Amino acid sequence: MKAVQVHQFGAPEVLKVEEISAPTPNAGQVLIRVHAAGVSPLDTYVREQSHGAPTPPLPYIPGFEAAGVIEAVGEGVTKFKTGDRVYVNTFLGAYAELIVHDAESVYPLPNNTSFAQGTAAVNSYPTAYYALFNLAKAKPGETVFVHGASGAVGSAAVQIARAYGLKVVGSAGSQQGLELIEKEGAHFTVNHREPGYLDKALECTDGKGFDIILEMNATKKLADDVNLIAPFGRIIIIGGTDGAVNLDPTPLLWKGASIIGLYIGLATPQESAQIHSEIYAGLENGTLRPAVAQEFALSEVAKSHETVRVASSSGKVVLRF
Numbered sequence: 332m333k334a335v336q337v338h339q340f341g342a343p344e345v346l347k348v349e350e351i352s353a354p355t356p357n358a359g360q361v362l363i364r365v366h367a368a369g370v371s372p373l374d375t376y377v378r379e380q381s382h383g384a385p386t387p388p389l390p391y392i393p394g395f396e397a398a399g400v401i402e403a404v405g406e407g408v409t410k411f412k413t414g415d416r417v418y419v420n421t422f423l424g425a426y427a428e429l430i431v432h433d434a435e436s437v438y439p440l441p442n443n444t445s446f447a448q449g450t451a452a453v454n455s456y457p458t459a460y461y462a463l464f465n466l467a468k469a470k471p472g473e474t475v476f477v478h479g480a481s482g483a484v485g486s487a488a489v490q491i492a493r494a495y496g497l498k499v500v501g502s503a504g505s506q507q508g509l510e511l512i513e514k515e516g517a518h519f520t521v522n523h524r525e526p527g528y529l530d531k532a533l534e535c536t537d538g539k540g541f542d543i544i545l546e547m548n549a550t551k552k553l554a555d556d557v558n559l560i561a562p563f564g565r566i567i568i569i570g571g572t573d574g575a576v577n578l579d580p581t582p583l584l585w586k587g588a589s590i591i592g593l594y595i596g597l598a599t600p601q602e603s604a605q606i607h608s609e610i611y612a613g614l615e616n617g618t619l620r621p622a623v624a625q626e627f628a629l630s631e632v633a634k635s636h637e638t639v640r641v642a643s644s645s646g647k648v649v650l651r652f
Contacts, residue, residue: 334427335632338390340380343633346393354431356405361434363417368425369396369450370627370635370648371483372570377423378636387423394425398440398449399652408434416440418449426632428652438607441615447649448614451483451621455647456610457603458569458595459488459545463495465602466591467543467565471496474536476559479547480517481508483647484569486622488545489515494618497543500535502528511622511646529555536561540586545569553590554578560588568592622646 332353335346356362374393376384398418401411411417411434419437424430440449463469469492477488480501492499493516501512502523509520519535521528533540540561546553548571556566557578568590583590598606613619624646627635632650639648 332428333629334392335394335629336390336392337378340378340389342379343375343636345378346632346636348629348632351427353429356403356408356431358406359408359433359435360405360431361401361408361411361417361437362403362405363397363399363419363430363432363437364402365397365399365425365428365430365652366446367398367450367626367652368394368650369398369453369455369483370639370650371395371454372639375636375640392424392427394427394650395420395422396450396453397421397425397430398446398453402429404434410434411437411439416442416446416449418452420453426629426650436603439611441611443617444614444621445623447623447626447647447651448621450649451487451623451647452607452610452614454595455483456487456491456613456619456621457598457606458484458593459491460606460609461595461598461602462545462567462569462593463488463492463497463543465598465606466567466593467545469495469497469543472498473542474498474500474539474561475543475545476532476541476556477501477512477517477545477547478523478552478556479503479570480512480515480520481505481646482547483622483624485545485547486511486515486646487619489517490619491613493517494613500532500541502532515620515622523552523555529558532559540564543567547571550574550576557582557588560586562586562588564588566590624648626651 376382481503501517
């Protein structure tokens, strides 16, 4: 089978498409034929060994997000059968035509959702849901600012927040991004690259500030969030950890606000099961609609890694098989 392998850490050029032996499922496992693999910034961090990313033994197959069809099931597996459409967090290994995984942590993909869209259900939608409800404890009627809402996690957060009755304001740095955010259901949008955007964002709350802020680029924007948050508000850091942050914590003290870091890997099995059942329902009824920014052939894997790091990219970047 074909798979992408990395024999040394470094630039996108270290990503090599090679022929390797196909895996077989053991008891309790399923064999999945991958139709799409998500490309995320984390994939690039592992490849270049930056941002505190884990260091896998070499060579390794990149990729955390896969969607495809069950090819075979191991002994004792009753949850799935051959031909079922699924998605899974592979914890590396997704950039391959075939993968094996424990059946209990594989999730069904509705028929109305494409495989490319399904890759967003692996991490982007669970991350957004976990941020809003498990960490921020969002309640209907609260106001949420998705700071950097045009990417995969941001657009997922806009859809989920809108579906659950929150007032949603989203920011982006391009006209294309602003149009996507509006399409996904934000009540208001602001361009965070324009002077005075903080005042415009606050106007959306009648000057009260935001109950919840989901921050995708903490290094550059966390200091702004401190001034945008409402009393007792919650700032959830989802991304942007590539440098020191210089901010005045005084507003946090006077407002009783909090900053919470997010790592989806800390979700318990019970939390994950609940999150994925909610995501399945949202995909099936159409309230959740993953946006796919660009699809690449496996031979274009290096280009996909370059694309996912572009700040103006909107939606999910995907490798297709």
